[in-house]
Amino acid sequence: MLRKVYIFSALIVVITILFISFDSYTKRVISSHERILRIIKTIEGIETKVDGEIFKAGLILYYNYDKLNDYMKELDRYIEMLEKDDYLKKREYSDILNLIKVYKKLWNKKKKYIEDFKTANSPIKNTAIYLPLLTLRYMQSVKNISDLRYTYMLAKIVSSIYLSRNAMDLDFVLGIKKDIETLKNYKFNDPEKESFNRTFIANVYTFFNFFDSYTEIIRNILEIKTKRTLSEIEHAFSQRFSDEAKTISLFTAFFTTTFVSGVGYIIYLLFRLDKENKNLQALRKTLEYSIRHDNLTGLPNRYSFEEDVKNVRNPFFILINIDDFRSINDLYGTKAGDYVLIELANLLRDIVPEELGGKVYRLGADDFGILFDAKLEISYEEIANQIIEKIENHRFIYENNEISISVTAGISTKQPLIETADIALKHSQKTRRSKVVVYSYEIDNKKQIERNLKLIRALKDAISNDRVVPYYQPIMNNATEKIEKYEALMRVIDGDGNTFDVEDILSIAKESKLYGQLTKIILHKTFMYFRDKEYDFSVNISLEDIVNKSTREYIYAVLEEFKDVSYRLTFEILESEEVKDYEEFSSFIRKIKEYGVKIAIDDFGSGYSNFSYLINKDIDYFKIDGSLIKNIHKDTNARLVVETIVSFAKKANIKTIAEFVNSREVFEAVKEIGIDYSQGYYVGVPVSSL
Amino acid sequence: MFIFLKLIGALILSCFSWADPIKPIPQQIEYDLKKALIGRELFFDPILSRDRNISCATCHDPEQGGTVHLRFSPKVSDDLKANVPTVFNAVFNFRQFWNGRAKDLYEQAAVPILNPDEMGLTKEEVERRVNKSDKYKKMFKEVYGIDYITFEHVIDAIVEFEKALITPNSRFDRYLRGEIDLTESEKEGYALFKKLGCITCHNGINIGGNSFQKFGVVNPYKWEPYFPDRYKITGREEDKNVYKVPSLRNVAITYPYFHDGSASTLEEAVKKMAYHQLGITLTDEEVTKIVDFLKSLTGEMPAILKR
Numbered sequence: 001m002l003r004k005v006y007i008f009s010a011l012i013v014v015i016t017i018l019f020i021s022f023d024s025y026t027k028r029v030i031s032s033h034e035r036i037l038r039i040i041k042t043i044e045g046i047e048t049k050v051d052g053e054i055f056k057a058g059l060i061l062y063y064n065y066d067k068l069n070d071y072m073k074e075l076d077r078y079i080e081m082l083e084k085d086d087y088l089k090k091r092e093y094s095d096i097l098n099l100i101k102v103y104k105k106l107w108n109k110k111k112k113y114i115e116d117f118k119t120a121n122s123p124i125k126n127t128a129i130y131l132p133l134l135t136l137r138y139m140q141s142v143k144n145i146s147d148l149r150y151t152y153m154l155a156k157i158v159s160s161i162y163l164s165r166n167a168m169d170l171d172f173v174l175g176i177k178k179d180i181e182t183l184k185n186y187k188f189n190d191p192e193k194e195s196f197n198r199t200f201i202a203n204v205y206t207f208f209n210f211f212d213s214y215t216e217i218i219r220n221i222l223e224i225k226t227k228r229t230l231s232e233i234e235h236a237f238s239q240r241f242s243d244e245a246k247t248i249s250l251f252t253a254f255f256t257t258t259f260v261s262g263v264g265y266i267i268y269l270l271f272r273l274d275k276e277n278k279n280l281q282a283l284r285k286t287l288e289y290s291i292r293h294d295n296l297t298g299l300p301n302r303y304s305f306e307e308d309v310k311n312v313r314n315p316f317f318i319l320i321n322i323d324d325f326r327s328i329n330d331l332y333g334t335k336a337g338d339y340v341l342i343e344l345a346n347l348l349r350d351i352v353p354e355e356l357g358g359k360v361y362r363l364g365a366d367d368f369g370i371l372f373d374a375k376l377e378i379s380y381e382e383i384a385n386q387i388i389e390k391i392e393n394h395r396f397i398y399e400n401n402e403i404s405i406s407v408t409a410g411i412s413t414k415q416p417l418i419e420t421a422d423i424a425l426k427h428s429q430k431t432r433r434s435k436v437v438v439y440s441y442e443i444d445n446k447k448q449i450e451r452n453l454k455l456i457r458a459l460k461d462a463i464s465n466d467r468v469v470p471y472y473q474p475i476m477n478n479a480t481e482k483i484e485k486y487e488a489l490m491r492v493i494d495g496d497g498n499t500f501d502v503e504d505i506l507s508i509a510k511e512s513k514l515y516g517q518l519t520k521i522i523l524h525k526t527f528m529y530f531r532d533k534e535y536d537f538s539v540n541i542s543l544e545d546i547v548n549k550s551t552r553e554y555i556y557a558v559l560e561e562f563k564d565v566s567y568r569l570t571f572e573i574l575e576s577e578e579v580k581d582y583e584e585f586s587s588f589i590r591k592i593k594e595y596g597v598k599i600a601i602d603d604f605g606s607g608y609s610n611f612s613y614l615i616n617k618d619i620d621y622f623k624i625d626g627s628l629i630k631n632i633h634k635d636t637n638a639r640l641v642v643e644t645i646v647s648f649a650k651k652a653n654i655k656t657i658a659e660f661v662n663s664r665e666v667f668e669a670v671k672e673i674g675i676d677y678s679q680g681y682y683v684g685v686p687v688s689s690l
Numbered sequence: 691m692f693i694f695l696k697l698i699g700a701l702i703l704s705c706f707s708w709a710d711p712i713k714p715i716p717q718q719i720e721y722d723l724k725k726a727l728i729g730r731e732l733f734f735d736p737i738l739s740r741d742r743n744i745s746c747a748t749c750h751d752p753e754q755g756g757t758v759h760l761r762f763s764p765k766v767s768d769d770l771k772a773n774v775p776t777v778f779n780a781v782f783n784f785r786q787f788w789n790g791r792a793k794d795l796y797e798q799a800a801v802p803i804l805n806p807d808e809m810g811l812t813k814e815e816v817e818r819r820v821n822k823s824d825k826y827k828k829m830f831k832e833v834y835g836i837d838y839i840t841f842e843h844v845i846d847a848i849v850e851f852e853k854a855l856i857t858p859n860s861r862f863d864r865y866l867r868g869e870i871d872l873t874e875s876e877k878e879g880y881a882l883f884k885k886l887g888c889i890t891c892h893n894g895i896n897i898g899g900n901s902f903q904k905f906g907v908v909n910p911y912k913w914e915p916y917f918p919d920r921y922k923i924t925g926r927e928e929d930k931n932v933y934k935v936p937s938l939r940n941v942a943i944t945y946p947y948f949h950d951g952s953a954s955t956l957e958e959a960v961k962k963m964a965y966h967q968l969g970i971t972l973t974d975e976e977v978t979k980i981v982d983f984l985k986s987l988t989g990e991m992p993a994i995l996k997r
Binding site: 061062063064065066068069073115118119122123125126127129130133134137161195198199202203205206210213 | 711712713782784805884885886887889890891893894895896900901902903904907908909928967968969970971991
């Protein structure tokens with residue numbers, strides 16, 4: 001439809017342009033027509049004036065020819081204007097131009113007549129007027145008018161001439177021809193009279209001479225068809241113009257009709273377009289709303305949430321999930337479930353404190369979210385707890401059935417909010433320890449995995465670059481207070497020379513099957529280091545090393561290789577490890593005992609242990625857990641436990657080693673209790689070489 | 691009887707006389723001064739003649755009333771001899787030349803220049819000569835904005851100058867405007883001028899110059915084939931001795947008179963006119979009065995010549 005509007009608009013523009021150019025053409029035609037008609041009328045008017053002047057020139061004695069001449073020249077100029085008019089030069093006006101030429105020809109003829117008229121008019125007029133004066137002159141000079149007959153004749157002639165001139169009638173003149181003859185033959189004895197008579201007759205003849213042509217000239221002037229030609233021109237031109245005007249009005253009607261109907265159609269199209277546009281707009285609004293809102297509860301949805309989150313500076317997000325929502329559906333039907341969801345939505349709307357700008361969303365089936373832009377001074381965790389409490393205290397009545405629900409919440413301030421809050425929520429559901437869990441990296445497996453992968457890479461890197469090295473911490477005989485042995489402690493150095501946390505490394509190593517490798521490296525390096533030294537030395541191994549065939553075989557191979565040194569080695573095994581395959585374990589112990597290797601239970605007393613049945617046979621040392629030792633000089637309970645262990649060990653003929661002997665006081669206490677060896681910062685820190 | 695006739699005469703006269711058969715020359719006329727000044731230069735410049743010995747002013751000498759005090763133009767041919775009409779007030783004539791063969795000054799001005807018997811140049815020669823002149827080149831460039839001067843430009847400038855050659859403020863004009871009174875003799879002369887019918891031909895602003903009239907209406911004037919009459923143009927017998935009525939402006943200083951310069955004084959001219967046109971002999975008193983009137987028609991020197 002819009003395209004139609006464009007097409008029709010273009011059409012209207014074209015028509016308008018055509019119309020404008022046509023209009024200027026029309027204006028030109030009309031103005032040209034007016035101009036030419038005006039010139040024709042002016043010519044007509046001037047010619048009338050010329051005629052009027054001719055009349056005046058004939059009538060008025062003291063006439064001034066200037067005006068007549070001026071009019072004639074003016075008329076010439078107007079004819080020239082017509083001849084030179086571009087509009088008439090068009091082919092279709094050639095007949096008009098021809099008529100104008102005819103008129104010009106006639107006019108030029110008339111001009112000649114007028115000149116002739118002027119030439120004749122002066123003497124005619126002059127004599128007509130002069131004859132009475134001449135007569136008067138005669139009477140004045142003669143004084144005594146004796147000859148009445150002569151005087152009568154003069155008067156007759158004068159009056160006849162006067163009459164004939166004014167009547168333009170030759171008959172009066174012919175009537176006095178005889179009298180003139182009489183006058184001619186008159187005999188005078190007075191020469192003055194004779195002279196007068198001669199002058200008088202000459203003047204009369206002058207009149208006669210000119211009068212003939214004079215009347216003819218005037219007839220010519222009156223009869224010449226200039227004016228008729230002029231009106232012919234006017235008529236023909238007007239006719240031509242009315243033809244042209246018909247075409248013009250036809251075109252105008254066409255343009256106007258096209259224009260008006262075109263504009264009308266466009267208006268109609270625009271009207272329809274507008275209507276459609278409104279419908280579309282309404283539809284778009286609905287769509288937009290439904291895009292942003294949940295259909296069931298009317299709460300803003302996840303899309304809306306994602307939009308809003310962008311504008312929140314310090315997000316504090318609570319994700320609430322209805323515990324075991326599915327059972328509500330199962331128990332009461334999905335309608336009840338929907339009812340609960342709607343009710344919960346309304347409840348959340350009510351209880352979320354408005355003044356804090358909390359906004360409630362429905363993010364999934366039974367997942368609701370509350371988003372705050374956090375302010376520092378407010379405890380949102382408390383708010384979350386309150387909300388949870390309110391929800392759980394709320395009674396949902398559906399068809400007279402009371403449905404109560406419990407919910408779990410995850411809180412997060414870390415992007416992406418929904419995912420992190422969900423992790424917290426899942427954590428809470430899993431652990432069941434708390435209704436509300438705040439997201440942290442610790443509970444985020446994903447983060448852990450990321451960190452682990454990084455560590456594994458670093459560890460692998462360290463292994464391949466020989467950056468796994470043993471450090472040796474001295475162990476002192478409490479009785480002699482001499483260093484008798486060393487414990488090899490693993491250190492993993494990163495590319496920058498920093499040492500990794502051993503706990504981290506070990507847990508990673510265990511999971512990534514790198515542990516065995518570490519054990520192998522440390523074992524071999526330690527052997528290499530201590531083979532030509534006098535000290536005993538111990539190396540930590542785990543049950544996994546024993547279970548792992550490759551490590552086990554390696555251990556055997558190393559022991560075999562350093563057969564002469566092996567008797568100085570003690571394997572430290574953590575008490576906390578659970579022995580799963582006793583057969584395997586026992587055979588390992590047997591095998592190493594063949595090389596004189598001793599066994600120490602590490603961190604003894606830290607937890608449960610199922611070494612008990614082994615104790616009798618193969619255990620050489622108890623390495624009493626550092627947590628029992630480090631405060632032994634003031635913690636009587638710890639001292640009691642340690643004393644028990646020592647007494648038990650002595651009876652079982654097992655030597656004891658105290659860890660974490662970090663001070664003189666601890667050392668004194670340890671010695672006093674009767675522990676055989678001490679290890680710790682008091683004795684010496686781990687070093688890379690002795 | 692006498693009184694009766696006199697009454698009739700007076701009645702006729704009063705019926706048909708008109709208030710202003712003669713109009714004064716205006717103080718100013720519309721023309722382009724800058725062009726006219728070039729025209730003035732050309733008007734007095736002999737380069738417009740073949741032998742570079744005469745200019746327009748040779749025959750139309752402002753010092754001699756815009757004409758020359760000779761019977762005939764110094765440059766005449768066997769078949770055309772004419773007294774030189776004055777260039778003063780020529781702009782007011784309805785046509786130019788004795789027989790009016792030029793419809794205006796533009797047509798007239800070119801004729802003597804191109805006439806082999808007069809100045810004897812061709813258009814091309816005129817153009818060659820003026821275009822060779824730095825003075826004219828500069829003047830035309832300034833006023834007309836042209837680099838090449840055509841013959842038409844030359845004529846245009848001369849005509850513009852001729853337009854300026856009007857002689858206002860004659861005693862008679864000032865009398866008509868009511869500024870001064872004429873002497874009794876002059877006034878009576880004017881009355882006679884009207885009463886005798888001179889005014890039927892000598893009327894208008896130029897007191898003549900607005901119609902063709904026959905010389906010798908009542909008593910015929912001798913005719914010569916070289917006369918510059920209408921017959922030369924129309925070939926009609928009745929046009930023999932028909933001339934454009936000459937202007938009577940400055941008539942006192944434009945002697946000799948008539949187309950053939952046959953009257954050397956005003957008195958003679960007036961008497962001849964009375965005889966040939968009216969068939970009467972005027973008394974000396976009447977002649978004197980008419981001449982006195984005619985002398986009052988001498989105007990001021992054209993302003994452009996005083997500059």
